[in-house]
Amino acid sequence: MLARDEEILKAAEEWRRSGRGVALATVMETWGSAPRPVGANLVIDEEGNFLGSVSGGCVEGAVVAEALDVIESGKSKVLEFGVADETAWNVGLSCGGTIRVLVEKVD
Amino acid sequence: MRLEILSALNAERAARRAAIVVTDVESGAQRLVKAADVAADPLKDVLEHRLRSGKSGMAETRQGRVFLTVHVPPPHLVITGAVHISQALAPMARLAGYDVVIVDPRTAFATKERFPDVPMLAEWPDTALPRLAVDRYTAFVALTHDPKIDDPALIFALARDCFYIGALGSKKTHARRVARLEEQGVAKEALARIRAPIGLKIGAVSPAEIAVAILGEITAELRLPAEKAS
Known part of the structure; x- marks a missing residue:
């Protein structure tokens, strides 16, 4: 099913209330051409289930992996993704843009 | 959070x-x-x-x-007319993130078989519309082609600050509609807000294509800066 914005935030609340560890990722800043606007959300649970998106699918895998850390540690992170290179997360945006993503635990 | x-x-x-x-x-x-x-x-x-x-x-x-x-609230799409175009427009608009509701007092049109999962009010606009959240986050579309239904609905929508108002009908039909609504006291500037003939010019023929044209026009109004939308 296609997730609409309000369903993503509702899922974040419901997942947390049902006792799952949950993290919320939000696009904070974009430069150049980026597929999802600032404010776009991705919600992730402790098992790696996710709903929503912060890019066109290019960096979701890396965000989910980082989100599992955030759920465990409780400490928010800011991730930056740019054109694919060795330094960042070994993934990049094929569109050539750069995005910064806030990942925070819901608790 | x-x-x-x-x-x-x-x-x-x-x-x-x-x-x-x-x-x-x-x-x-x-x-x-x-x-x-x-x-x-x-x-x-x-x-x-x-x-x-x-x-x-x-x-x-x-x-x-x-x-x-x-x-900001998810955009709302209020349609008068449980017609063929609406059968395509309602599911498309839902995919695009709209809360959709259809108003049509003609019970032969407003059936569950024709619209299995769209909220529908088989009532006259004067009864149905005041109960709906028609606000600045609402797109309003008049598709019945019947002045008895579309006219009062348009008067209601024009009195709210809906971000988009469109009505089905040719230039001729729309000119007659404008004349009728003016007679009922609607201001000229308000009437100029109605998009008619409705939809982007993409040569749409089938009901589904007309729905694409309408949804495209609504999207432009919602997303483009004011000077580029019209």
């Missing part, structure tokens, strides 16, 4: 009220500002501007660098 902030935010969204989450980038401190509380907030100017634009983003304030996540 604390669960109580998320929960309060979801409650505002469900009630179709705008709200902004303010995150202090340095400390990570977070708070929710409801639209009704913006005027009394220390960051009033920045927040008011954001509410109007509906855009999230970073802002420099006296209190440091903050990230503002702006939540």
Whole structure:
């Protein structure tokens, strides 16, 4: 099913209330051409289930992996993704843009 | 994000009220500002501007660098006419994120078989519309082609600040409609807001193609800056 914005935030609340560890990722800043606007959300649970998106699918895998850390540690992170290179997360945006993503635990 | 902030935010969204989450980038401190509380907030100017634009983003304030996540209500699509075009437009609009409702007093049209999962009110617009949240986040589309139904609905929509109002009908039909509505006391400037003939010019022929043209026009009105939308 296609997730609409309000369903993503509702899922974040419901997942947390049902006792799952949950993290919320939000696009904070974009430069150049980026597929999802600032404010776009991705919600992730402790098992790696996710709903929503912060890019066109290019960096979701890396965000989910980082989100599992955030759920465990409780400490928010800011991730930056740019054109694919060795330094960042070994993934990049094929569109050539750069995005910064806030990942925070819901608790 | 604390669960109580998320929960309060979801409650505002469900009630179709705008709200902004303010995150202090340095400390990570977070708070929710409801639209009704913006005027009394220390960051009033920045927040008011954001509410109007509906855009999230970073802002420099006296209190440091903050990230503002702006939540405006999901757009609403109110359609008069449980007609063939609506059978295509309703599911398309739902995919695009709209809450859709159809109003048509003709019970032969407004059936569950024709519209299995769209909320439908088989009532006259005068009865049905006041109960719906017709607001500035609403697109209103008149598709019955019947003045008895479309005219009162258009008068209702024009009196609210719907971001889009469109009506089915050729230039000729629309000219007659404008004349009728003027006679009923609707101002010329208000009537000029009605998009008719409805939809972007993409050569649409089938009901589904007309639905694409209408949804395209609504999207342009919602997303493009004012000077580019028309």
